[in-house]
Amino acid sequence: MCFKNLPIEFDANGKASLREGVADPYSIAAAKTKGYVRRQEGPGAQLAAPPKLRDWSIDPVTRVAGALAVHTTLDLENRKAVDAYSRAMLFRGYEIILQGRDPRDAIDISSRACGVCGGVHATVSALGIEQAFGVKPPPLGVECRNLGEVGEMFYDHPLHLGLLAGPDYSTSLVAVTNPELVKKAEKTPAPGYEVHGFRTIKDIMDAMNPLTGKIYLESLEYTRRLLDAGVFAGISSGAILAGAVKCAAEIEAGTIVIVVCDGGWKYLSTGAYAGTLEEAESALEGQLWA
Secondary structure (H helix, E strand, O other): OOOOOOOEEEOOOOOEEEOOOOOOOOOOOOOOOOOEOOOOOOHHHHOOOOOOEEEEEEOOOOOOOOOEEEEEEEEOOOOEEEEEEEEEOOOOOHHHHHOOOOOOHHHHHHHHHOOOOHHHHHHHHHHHHHHHHOOOOOHHHHHHHHHHHHHHHHHHHHHHHHHHHHHHHOHHHHHHHOHHHHHHHHOOEOOOHHHHOOOEHHHHHHHOOOOOOHHHHHHHHHHHHHHHOOOOEOHHHHHHHHHHHHHHHOOOOOOOOOOOOOEHHHHHHHOOOOOOHHHHHHHHOOOOOO
């Protein structure tokens, strides 16, 4: 099992829990809020008195798997950051899982660290194994790996824009948090209209409305077309196919290659594949994935 090296145990019903006497890796301790601070060393310690430095943190940074935290020390008088660093605070234990295994297992196991950018983890694991063993793939092998990375980008970018970050900038969300920006967007022309067909920034924001916008519904439609062809693909693959169809309409001859980057099993609970397209859209109404 993947979990054989982790300090957990399973009961008769398969429920996992930490072994007795093992500290909770997710426990936190409340810290007193800092006011003005002075660094004991480094750039901040050299500033003239009185100190005008303040710690400023973004923790967590949203839409980042792994609970990223960014910490900075700001010089308020000179309007400069004198110190900054980031941390990935979530303990996942992949290093522990890999202990005692065949090194090649790292390529498959580490890719499960993220549902968005798993290919990157697999590639880095392969590079690490090559360095550890002193081996070098042939040129064609490197090209094949690079093509895999390109496929990862085709999957990663539509997923991040359409399902993760995109809804944060949609009309339905911004109208609640910053309605004045929606009014401004209505009057702001969208660059590249002749390419994408959206006249204003608000048109783009409308298209990114979660589960109801044009971009998302296009992705859903073409995902179902892939299913009709016998390919059980996910919604991100549908988005790529929708773009490929548009490109095909603009050329007289040629070959267009797409990457089927995600599987439909991840979306089974959404109702995206049940009934008619209209029924699927209705089932998705009100759902929001983060």
